[in-house]
Amino acid sequence: MSSARKSPVLSKEGDVTIGGVFSIHSKITQPSLSFTERPTILNCTSINLREFRFAQTMIFAIEEINGNKDLLPNVAIGYRIYDNCASTLSSMRAVMALMNGDELTLGNSCSGQSAVHAIIGESESSSTIVLSRTTGPFQIPVISHSATCECLSNRKEYSSFFRTIASDLYQSRALAQLVRHFGWTWVGTVNSDSDYGNNGMAIFLSAAKEEGVCVEYTEKFDRAEPEKLKKVVEVIKKSTAKVIVGFLAHVEMNNLLEELSLHNITGLQFIGVEAWITAESLITPTSFSVLGGALGFAVQKANISGLDDFLVRGFWETDFLCNETSTETSLKTCKASQDFLELKDNDDDVTELRYSTNIYKAIYAVAHALHNILKCSDHQECKSPVLFIALQVVEALKHVNFTTNNGDKVWFDPTGAAVARYEVVNWQRGADQSVQFKPVGYYDASLPSGKKFVLNTEAIMWPGGTKQLPVSVCSESCHPGTHKVLQKGKPVCCFDCIPCPVGEFSNTTDSVDCKKCPEAYWSNQNRDACLPKNIEFLSFVEVMGKILVFFTLLGVLLTLIAATLFLINKDTPLVKANNSELSFLLLFSLSLCFLCSLTFIGKPTEWSCMLRHTAFGITFVLCISCILGKTIVVLMAFKATLPGNNVMKWFGPAQQRLTVLFLTFIQVIICILWLTISPPFPLKNMTYYMEKIILECALGSPFGFWAVLGYIGLLALLCFVLAFLARKLPDSFNEAKHITFSMLIFCAVWLTFIPAYVSSPGKFTVAVEIFAILASSYGILFCIFAPKCFILVLKPELNTKKQLLGKTQG
Template identity: 60%
Template sequence: MRILLEELSRETSPPRQWIGSEAWVSDPDMSSFTFCAGAVGFGIQKSVIPGLRNFLLDLSPSKVTASPILTEFWESAFNCRLEKSAATDKKVCDGTEDIKKLQNPYTDTSQLRITNMVYKAVYAIAHAIHNAVCQETNSTTQCDRISSIEPKQVLNHLKKVNFSQNGYPVSFDANGDPVATYELVNWQKSESGSIVFVTVGQYDASLPLGQEFHINRNITWVEGRTQVPVSVCTDSCPKGTHKVLQKGKPICCYDCVPCPEGEISNATDSTDCFPCPNEFWPNAEKDTCVPKPVEFLSFSEILGVILATFSVGGACLAIITATIFFQHRTSPIVRANNSELSFLLLFSLTLCFLCSLTFIGAPSEWSCMLRHTAFGITFVLCISCVLGKTMVVLMAFKATLPGSNIMKLFGPLQQRMTVILFTFIQVLICSVWLIFSPPFPMKNFTIYKERIILECSLGSAIGFWAVLGYIGLLAVFCFVLAVLARKLPDNFNEAKFITFSMLIFCAVWITFIPAYVSSPGKFTVAVEIFAILASSFGLILCIFVPKCFIILFKPEKNTKKHLMNKNQP
């Protein structure tokens, strides 16, 4: 260590905070390296041994010359030679040398650390020998000074010694170790600029847990600072970030990089981030995982309220229309347009409006199965009624031709059977769908990473598109028949209004398919509800509103004569 510090002292180097081991941090000889001021480290406890300084200073020339070691020390300290010495390059000591005025490690007994350990070790051996040869009685001690002592005996008694010497207790544990006691030594500069060793704390392993170590005064760090120096070239990385080492620099130099999306770090100076569980997402600080919000089209949000309002409003409109038709059921306009199918159509339209409510709210196992099957069956019932009305218009015109007997083949019973047959086919499709692969609620984690979409899985996509395809097939068939019957020469030809309603219906559901596939999350449900409401409103507005207008505001046209008049070409 001395060689290292000597090399460092040759050239000016950046200030460093030195952490010293006991071997050098408390060595007085090392205090000459003043650039290490602020060094801190643990050292063996220092002690003042009573009488030692006086003993060391009580050196007469005769005692010195009698010992080769003391002779060498004397000549080195005073740079002279004693008469009996063989040294020739030094002046002869003249007797004026005063060891009491000498300032060197020999006369400095304020930092006796290793020396005190030797001092206590000698006393420990003495106590062990004393206990081996002496027997303590009530008031006297009997010692056998003649008997020989085996080393093993000394060792056995040494393990048991327990005394206090110079204020320091001495004992050994089961492993033969003394109680660990150390001082926290700090190199501080005095007013004169020299280094002094200051004890700033203690460690005592005999104290209770958590109280073994304490600092009792301020530590002076590198360059005289009182704040603890930072040992890295980068501040600690906060939670939510992780350390990335800077290329070509020491490992204490790094960048604090925010955790990537979906990952957190909940400790400072984290070396890595870890992902949150599937149903959790990092908070804004990215230091903890919080549950992802669950999203679905609910009755409490504006979009859900608007759609629910239109749904209930449409159902009320259908009921009001049915009420008007019932009150005027004997009027020519109601009787001329197949009142039985009209009431059934209004009933099915009411169900169509109300079935859109099943799409709003948190999906459950029953609601998922109900929403698609109820929608499919009610719409087929609705289209079947429209189809029946269209076929009645065509058959009625054919019946007016000479020799035609077609209305007998398509009377009220056949009309009912047609509606039941078409609806039964849809019921059969839905039943197969529900039996083999029914819709079920699921949590969608793929559309949005930061939230969960609660939606209904179709179960079998084939079943869903089969239901839609069957509705579309009936709608196209009904549209074709309505187009064929639109120019029949009646003053009030219902086929014209059916044509417009089917045109709206087909346009809505053709645009529904790409919108349904591309809409994310809860907007998929909103698109489906919109298609249901738009097509239902198209049917009721095109087929029934003109009739209600005539019934309520144009009663003069609600006559058999007016209805039977032929349009002029």
Template identity: 55%
Template sequence: MEFAIQEINNRTDLLPGITLGYQIHDSCSAVPMAVKVAFEFANGMDPFFNDTDCCSKSAAAAVPALVGDSSSTSSISVATTLGLFGIPQVNVAFEFDQNFQISFIFYTELQVSHYATSKLVKHFGWTWIGAVRSDTDYGNYGMASFLKAAQVEGICVEYSESYYRTQPRSKLERVANVIRRSTARVIVAFVNSGDMRFLLEELARQPPPPMQWIGSEAWIIEPEFLRFNMCAGAIGFGVPRSVIPGLREFLLDLSPTQALKSPLLTEFWESSFSCSLKGSSEGARECDGSEDIRALQNPYTDTSQLRITIMSYKATYAIAHAIHGVICNDTQCDKSAKFTPWQILDQLKRVNFTTKNGFQVSFDSSGDPVAVYDLINWQVNKDGGLDFMTVGHYDSSRPRGQEFSMSRAISWMGGQTEVPRSVCSESCPPGTRKTVQKGKPVCCYDCIPCAEGEISNKTDSLNCVRCPPELWPNTQRDSCLPKPVEFLFWDDTLSIILTVFSITGAFISVCVAAVFYKHRTSPIVRANNSELSFLLLFSLTLCFLCSLTFIGRPSKWSCMLRHTVFGITFVLCISCVLGKTIVVLMAFRATLPGSNAMKWFGPPQQRLSVLTFTFIQVLICVLWLTISPPLPFKNLKHYKDSIILECGLGSAIGFWAVLGYIGFLSLLCFILAFFARKLPDKFNEAKFITFSMLIFCAVWISFIPAYVSSPGKFTVAVEIFAILASSFSLVFCIFIPKCFIIMFRPEQNTKKHLMGKVPSKSL
């Protein structure tokens, strides 16, 4: 401050012809002392330190402005007091609470905002941190702002402890133990330098596991703390380092005579050279004038790390520019001008200048400057000690989200080159979702797999998303894949087996027809109504072949064809069997004396009955196809992980009407054949019809529950099996015995044998 005043007084462009005076007071970091000095400023007092003759007691009474303390608590207390008198304060403090921002305070540096610190933590992926703070306005309000911003960023705090250096030692020990036991590897410390020294010394007694310290500007640039190696890798925002031209030379020109003018400088001189200035103390070696301040190596002579010092420099210049704006015009100043603190306050809002070392100074309507900070990193040097290194920057004037930038690599805790991890729970991979652990912060969670049919394709998903109906999750449940389409493929083993049986049945029917045709004049063929037999074999061949329409990918035409062809061919088949059964009954009635039953059911009537029964089924199928035909559709409900491509029934009434009509004819045929099974005849066909229809009905009765309960392609397989089984029952029960006699027992294929006139063994 003295250097800045001397520079200003020697300038011709700033307050020309005006000499500034000053008073310096030590608040001793105590609010009562700061308030006491504030009242003295307001009421007038003798100058404490002054190397000019400009400041008389009367002049000292009109204090136009104040360079404030570096403590926010003291600054707010002083500003509250001086604000009653309209005296503005330009603060060198960079810690303050927005809730207590006072219009009479102007800050040469803004506090490193909670936004910047929270963004820094978020930038490196830390979601689980510890927090300590000084139990002061600085620590409490700074930490409260940070925690509020951290919550927005999704950062959780394992613990938040506070202490103050004057509190009982047990409080400090408890805070140190909490830090040692914590699982968070990152600790944010909003602590002033005095409190930080006590904490680090306590932790040094029993060092905790390596931790990543995030420091506030109050201690991150404190050279004294570089001796604590456990803080290696600490990072934090600090005031940009600068060089004030001429300051080092000014400091090194300090003489014993100048030191005697100020108790502060006297104490500094005597402690530095272990001697006593004349008349200042007793019992110590008197300084003899040979002391060389240039030979000292201490913070006083080191001007390479000027960070906080520059703020006093800028604050002093800001007040000078404000006074210049009140009493000076473009060329000269009015030495006799009277001005009030209110005028200085108004001018401070308008100041805008650049210092010799390139710093821009201006204030907004709230008294805040643009916040520009260096990101400081404690890195190990070649000698094994710690040094401050600038690794990034923060500029609040840049667009939101771009304020933070990196300029070089960071050395992390323990000398690591990779960013340390500090999370309560590891990230949930895709395919899982987060569920908060009961009683713990939201950053502590369990990862549970997505439910069946759901996926999550992002890390740390809060919810899983259900796949669309035609898609299904993959094994990892991180993407939806098309469900496999299921139907009875031609190359399926089951399809091949059913196809073989179908073709075999059709081949057997054709072979039987060939045998019958070759022996069409034989008694056994003629006696069993050869015309109906050939029609029955033809219909059975169609029945075997229609089962092939059920195999393969369902289409519009295949769905309509398979059910209608099946229904019509089976009715044709059953109609023929029914006709043969009626013929047997009529033939027996015709043998009775005076009976002429056969004339009512001769060949024309047989053909008409078959045609009539079949036409009814054709009519049912036409109505079914017209009103609501069976069409292919994707069954998404039966299987969750696959699509069943099947033929929908369309109208269920039409489907069951077709089956019901077949069942009615089959039951009627079975009843008639059952009544005719014991009619006197050497070769009674009614017995074989009865047995075949018994199998036929059993197959289709068991088909209904099997059809309803079979899943997917097995539904079609059950229907094909029922068709083949019932068809084989008719072929084997009705025609195979006759073929056996024709082929292997030709002696029984005679009219006499059939009439029962030749003794023979019954089949």
């Protein structure tokens, strides 16, 4: 390092001295480190107007205190302000100069007293860390106006560090809340590769994850890495995120802005931090096309009485000694800082000064600490300033609590920071087309939850000068009726929207999964609600029900016609020969068989379920018993014609009635047992069809149902066998053939019914059963009674005893 003594750019002697370190120049020429010759003095270039204003504000606050009779009344504050030229190397030289003052070498002893009692600075966190670590062992208080790195909150490492700005812990979390507030779940991030950028971005990424915000890319670069900056720009060009969170110092932001402008990358929504969002240095003829509509958090702007006039005129006339009547000696000072003179009369940035209030507060905080240490009072002068050490200032700063002239309260929390208060500003064009940082909200960590963050969304101007909120998502929101399925290998914000399965629904946006509808409900077509399932049963009003009712009533009508014909012709040989009593009982049971099918139609109830199967079982047994009786009569009648056979006396009318009654009674007993033990009952079947409810009659006891059906089948089979045996009897007893055909049809129908009944779904099960009842009933009616009705109506000449006996003789 050069042995040349580092001199302050601005200084003034006083009873106590406050040091200041600012990046008044933003560029530095690095010396040649050949190690063969002494390094040259660092050459600083490019004046940073904002940092120069910080130095001016520090001087303004000190001069104001020196003129205040109530604060440090007999103590003059001096200052030593150094320029670190935005370089850590230069910053270290400035710190050493502040601590050692004008002592160039150390002899056998030193004063043991720091040249300054407190240091104001620096603006960037990385330089402030160097400053604090260097001064920390000597307990020299450092108060920063804009170093926001959360790492500086560590009191073990930085016990003498304070700041009049909040830690990035609050700003980073507020950034995540801001991004989530506008529904931006897909963002890119760029940060300075420094303590400030890395720590701030780490907190943001953690908070963003909690808020459900996904980060497409995280890039960082240093101001001395132009190649890395180009890589960052390439990543931004290829990305799909429309929102970029820039946790950058204003120097890095300026470099990024220049590169983006060079590549004409516009239309992106930038979210900024206090370090650059209100930096006047970023306003260039092309910058608004890139940063127009940017949103970010800025230090609150406060009006300090008299500061504006001091910055433009007072400073140059009193402290810099550059007025029109300057002497020859003072003009030498002006010429030595010729580049400063270029800023004289420049007032374009004065109205947007924000960090100046933090410097103002820092100076007053030191002054109040000194006021307490020196035991100053309204009526007594302060004690001699040589009697205290820097450590006392550190302890006094921990307890300062005062209100500035403009009404701001100043105090430090346990980490040495001020309370978090930010303005939310938006890059807009004014009426004169100038770039303005318009406040559109605020964040105040001291307020209750729910009131900390306030935004006036309507006042925001978005990129491109529109009022249309930009959209930045990896995947569009899933509408109700769909659910999110994460895309493999991508963040949680990237997903596909899959429709809910049948029977499930989602009624919220971005649903993670679909919920099953309640048992009696089914999802609608859009899958966003559940509707009551359609209840299905065979009703009288539907087409199928009407057709079955028609054939039922037709069967009853035909049965009544047959009965009427038989009644009219009851005394004729044909009717007498066919056992008229059993024939009428058979016709009666047939009409009941037709009518019992009606109990299967309509909404099942507890009574209808018990009635339909029992009525069906009993009426069919009655019907088959009558046919069986007729078959036995035929066989007995034939046996009775044989010589010496008197069998008919054992099966006369009384025995026929008892046989029918006994066989029917057995079925009645089976039905009673079935209804007593486990009767049929109405059931909502929700398993066969998922989308509808089948209202049906459960059998209760399947054994009871199949016992009833089996008994009918047994009688039908017996009747069929007996009729088959009697098929070759003389023609006058040819009713056996008709019975054989009727039983053949009956058995065929019911054998077909069993697999059809088991496999038919829903109301078709009932329809199959009704069809079987009607088909078998029609089979009996037509096979047994149709031929006789034909003779009775169309061939009455055949209805004579002679004709009946003639066939036999023939």
